[in-house]
Amino acid sequence: MPVRLLKTVSGKSETPLPSHLQKEDLKHLQEGFDHTNKYFKGVVVLSYPLMKLGDGTDFFKVVLQDLDNWISRNNSINILLYGKMAEDCAKVTRHGDTFAVAGFKVAKSPTAREDGRHGCHLEVSEEAGSTIYVHKILGECLDNFFLLFPNFVMPFQSVAPKYVYTPLNRLKDGTVVNLYGVVKFFKPPYVSKGTDYCSVVTLVDPSNVKLTCTLFNGNLDFLPKIYKVGDIVRFHRIKIREYNGQMQGITSAGFASLTFDGTVGAPVVPRTSSKVYTFMDEEQKIIEELRVWADSNLCIFGPAAKLAGVQPMIFFDLTCQLVGKAKVDGSSFLLKVWDGTKCPYPTWKVPVEARDLEGEKTLLHQLRNLTVDILVYDNHVQLAKSLKIGSFLRIYSIHTKQASSDKDDVSCIEFHLHGGTCYGRGIGVLPETNPDVKELKVFLGSVDLADSQNMESMSSLELDSTGMKIIRKFFLISDLESHLQRCQELSVTVLTDHQDLKDTELKTILNSRAPQQYRIRAKLRTYEPQKLYQCIKLHCSKCNSLWEVPGGDDFDLILQGSAVTAPNLELHNTSWYDSVMWTTEDQKQRKITIHFVKHDEMVQQPEDTLIMIEGGTLKEIWKLTKRFKCVIPVRSTEDDLELLDLSAPFLLQGNIKYYGCMRCSTPKPIECLSSIAAEQQPSWEPTEIARVLGIEPLQYVFVMKFTLVDGTGTLNAYLFDYEKFFQIPASEILTNNFLQQKMQMTMNTLCPPGRKLDDLPWLECFIKSYNVRDVMKQQVYYQIFDTTVAEDVV
DNA sequence: TTAGGTTTCG
Numbered sequence: 001m002p003v004r005l006l007k008t009v010s011g012k013s014e015t016p017l018p019s020h021l022q023k024e025d026l027k028h029l030q031e032g033f034d035h036t037n038k039y040f041k042g043v044v045v046l047s048y049p050l051m052k053l054g055d056g057t058d059f060f061k062v063v064l065q066d067l068d069n070w071i072s073r074n075n076s077i078n079i080l081l082y083g084k085m086a087e088d089c090a091k092v093t094r095h096g097d098t099f100a101v102a103g104f105k106v107a108k109s110p111t112a113r114e115d116g117r118h119g120c121h122l123e124v125s126e127e128a129g130s131t132i133y134v135h136k137i138l139g140e141c142l143d144n145f146f147l148l149f150p151n152f153v154m155p156f157q158s159v160a161p162k163y164v165y166t167p168l169n170r171l172k173d174g175t176v177v178n179l180y181g182v183v184k185f186f187k188p189p190y191v192s193k194g195t196d197y198c199s200v201v202t203l204v205d206p207s208n209v210k211l212t213c214t215l216f217n218g219n220l221d222f223l224p225k226i227y228k229v230g231d232i233v234r235f236h237r238i239k240i241r242e243y244n245g246q247m248q249g250i251t252s253a254g255f256a257s258l259t260f261d262g263t264v265g266a267p268v269v270p271r272t273s274s275k276v277y278t279f280m281d282e283e284q285k286i287i288e289e290l291r292v293w294a295d296s297n298l299c300i301f302g303p304a305a306k307l308a309g310v311q312p313m314i315f316f317d318l319t320c321q322l323v324g325k326a327k328v329d330g331s332s333f334l335l336k337v338w339d340g341t342k343c344p345y346p347t348w349k350v351p352v353e354a355r356d357l358e359g360e361k362t363l364l365h366q367l368r369n370l371t372v373d374i375l376v377y378d379n380h381v382q383l384a385k386s387l388k389i390g391s392f393l394r395i396y397s398i399h400t401k402q403a404s405s406d407k408d409d410v411s412c413i414e415f416h417l418h419g420g421t422c423y424g425r426g427i428g429v430l431p432e433t434n435p436d437v438k439e440l441k442v443f444l445g446s447v448d449l450a451d452s453q454n455m456e457s458m459s460s461l462e463l464d465s466t467g468m469k470i471i472r473k474f475f476l477i478s479d480l481e482s483h484l485q486r487c488q489e490l491s492v493t494v495l496t497d498h499q500d501l502k503d504t505e506l507k508t509i510l511n512s513r514a515p516q517q518y519r520i521r522a523k524l525r526t527y528e529p530q531k532l533y534q535c536i537k538l539h540c541s542k543c544n545s546l547w548e549v550p551g552g553d554d555f556d557l558i559l560q561g562s563a564v565t566a567p568n569l570e571l572h573n574t575s576w577y578d579s580v581m582w583t584t585e586d587q588k589q590r591k592i593t594i595h596f597v598k599h600d601e602m603v604q605q606p607e608d609t610l611i612m613i614e615g616g617t618l619k620e621i622w623k624l625t626k627r628f629k630c631v632i633p634v635r636s637t638e639d640d641l642e643l644l645d646l647s648a649p650f651l652l653q654g655n656i657k658y659y660g661c662m663r664c665s666t667p668k669p670i671e672c673l674s675s676i677a678a679e680q681q682p683s684w685e686p687t688e689i690a691r692v693l694g695i696e697p698l699q700y701v702f703v704m705k706f707t708l709v710d711g712t713g714t715l716n717a718y719l720f721d722y723e724k725f726f727q728i729p730a731s732e733i734l735t736n737n738f739l740q741q742k743m744q745m746t747m748n749t750l751c752p753p754g755r756k757l758d759d760l761p762w763l764e765c766f767i768k769s770y771n772v773r774d775v776m777k778q779q780v781y782y783q784i785f786d787t788t789v790a791e792d793v794v
Numbered sequence: 795t796t797a798g799g800t801t802t803c804g
Contacts, residue, residue, distance in 0.1 A: 185799055185800095186799090187797095187799070191796095192795085192796040192797070193795085193796055193797085194795040194796025194797090195795070195796070196795080196796060197796095198796060198797060200797070200798075200799060201799095202799065212798070212799065214796085214797050214798055215797095216795085216796060216797080243798060244798075246798095248797095248798065250797090250798090315801065315802095331804080332804070375804080377802090377804065378804095397801065399801075399802065399803095401802085401803085401804095416802070416803095416804075418801070418802045418803085418804080419802085419804090420801075420802085421797095421799080421801095422799070422800065422801045422802090423799075423800070423801045424799075424801095425801065425802095531803070533802090533803075534803090622800080735800090737800095737801065
């Protein structure tokens with residue numbers, strides 16, 4: 001809606017300014033301050049002709065004099081109006097009119113020295129969500145009245161539209177906009193490497209477009225108070241920029257936010273640091289609509305857990321109360337927390353000096369069986385130090401690790417908040433008004449401390465799906481018992497073949513010659529490696545060699561090394577690929593070339609296209625794999641493109657890096673790929689790509705050593721499995737956290753930590769024995785085969 | 795300025 005003067009108003013009975021707006025004093029108008037929900041009021045003492053700027057934008061300048069400081073010498077300020085607002089205001093403005101300006105941007109006034117006015121000016125436009133309330137003069141009589149009684153509250157008429165909110169699919173580079181969104185991902189505010197706190201927030205809206213915003217502020221309070229995925233935010237005056245081909249939001253001067261609980265039916269109460277803010281009935285409607293949309297269109301699955309529900313080797317968010325804290329060393333800090341439930345596993349205690357431990361000694365002692373020690377590292381230390389004992393926290397992405405203890409059967413769980421902010425890792429302080437905190441407080445109050453040794457009586461408050469509070473008994477230990485009982489009766493693994501074979505005791509197997517095959521029934525006493533990510537290897541089926549999976553850093557180094565080679569322009573744009581080269585804008589002036597492989601002389605849709613990249617970084621390549629079917633990192637030689645070193649992947653597809661065997665591969669020129677491109681329907685299968693490029697592909701494989709016992713003997717059997725045993729492809733486990741957790745849970749069922757031998761479940765397996773002869777001696781080895789984890793185990 | 799979502803391996 002354009003600026004519109006509805007009618008001339010008179011008398012006090014007319015609509016006053018909206019109640020959420022507060023008057024800002026002239027002397028408080030400063031750059032970098034939060035002027036959200038403030039207005040500045042003044043009389044138009046001067047106006048300039050309407051102009052057009054170089055880009056065609058209308059521009060109008062007026063000078064407002066502060067009524068409350070009319071005696072002061074320096075009491076006027078320049079107001080710069082842009083666009084439609086400039087055009088419309090120019091039509092109706094007369095000297096002597098009173099303007100109340102809200103939603104303005106404060107910037108340094110370049111003309112302050114010459115015109116002697118305020119050091120800053122105010123910038124207003126419809127795009128920035130500005131509002132101007134104009135009171136028209138009614139004649140000299142009232143004008144004088146006004147000057148005599150400056151505090152007289154005048155009726156105002158709104159002539160500018162209210163805030164305009166831009167859907168996420170309509171954002172344009174270089175604009176400052178207002179928007180709503182549902183939080184899909186967030187990093188709670190953390191101390192950046194600069195001077196401010198930083199919070200990263202990814203939003204979605206019904207246009208199904210995602211926007212990642214990077215928000216900075218020196219004051220924690222000015223960043224949005226997001227507590228969980230699914231919260232809804234309203235951002236005012238967020239700047240939109242293009243970054244890496246995508247729109248990005250970033251704080252601009254005057255940025256302000258409101259945050260709402262995203263639960264359908266919950267009260268619509270904004271969380272904000274501002275005491276006043278605009279919030280109308282219409283906006284309540286927007287929140288309610290977004291809640292309903294998110295409820296049916298978004299999968300908001302949070303990894304929240306109670307201490308009673310934790311497993312080793314998971315990442316989870318914990319809502320808890322801080323009971324104690326202590327410094328450990330320069331890079332780590334200890335938080336002792338509880339949530340009223342008891343962790344079913346023994347938990348580790350971080351050794352600290354008694355004098356370093358802060359917190360109420362009696363309470364720490366009383367809660368000793370219910371608190372857990374969380375060790376936080378690096379960038380989280382500063383925030384952790386500042387936390388107040390007794391405060392309620394949500395700690396995001398805590399990692400539970402199983403401590404490897406060789407000395408006894410009982411291993412314990414460690415809780416770590418590792419350094420960095422990946423996956424939103426961090427600490428958030430929850431206010432006492434937070435619904436989750438209210439609920440937690442009720443529950444903590446109900447915990448009978450004398451009874452805390454008796455785990456079976458623990459209970460917990462939970463919210464059911466309708467948001468109603470219900471009290472449910474927690475019988476976690478007994479749940480675990482019954483689960484284990486089932487495992488003991490049946491078997492946690494099943495055979496996929498040879499059902500008719502009879503069981504053989506381990507003692508008999510150990511005393512027999514190899515090679516032979518057996519069916520066994522045994523318990524898994526222990527396994528190696530305990531760190532499951534270490535059990536993934538690369539296997540060459542041609543020479544039978546096993547290779548470690550190279551780390552991301554290795555790949556990065558190779559990429560950096562290859563980026564030194566300048567791209568050979570003679571190899572650009574051939575009959576089977578189109579090439580695009582660009583130079584980065586930073587000081588390094590890095591050159592990146594992408595060769596798009598064509599089909600039928602045309603570049604296909606990205607999801608069907610194979611690209612080759614020269615000079616890219618690990619991150620850039622990673623991003624390209626999200627968009628294109630295949631990515632092959634290459635470098636230029638004098639007369640052809642070639643693959644990089646074989647310790648780098650020869651191909652990236654989705655999450656998977658494909659490697660070639662260094663012994664068996666004889667890389668051919670990249671030109672050979674053109675034969676696949678020429679096929680009628682190129683499938684770009686990794687094995688096919690490897691074949692034409694002379695690469696012997698390595699396969700991802702699980703390699704583990706199981707120590708099995710059955711009362712008659714102990715036998716070490718190797719598990720060598722691509723997919724069948726865990727029903728998880730080994731190729732995906734390193735890049736898929738969900739699958740890693742699933743695998744860890746499987747191992748916890750097969751070999752529950754902290755259990756005595758009698759309580760371990762039975763496994764039914766096939767094993768085969770085989771001879772391995774080296775120079776010195778011949779040895780018998782055993783391998784598990786045709787066995788899989790039972791379907792109902794995980 | 796900072797970070798620019800994509801778990802550590804202590």
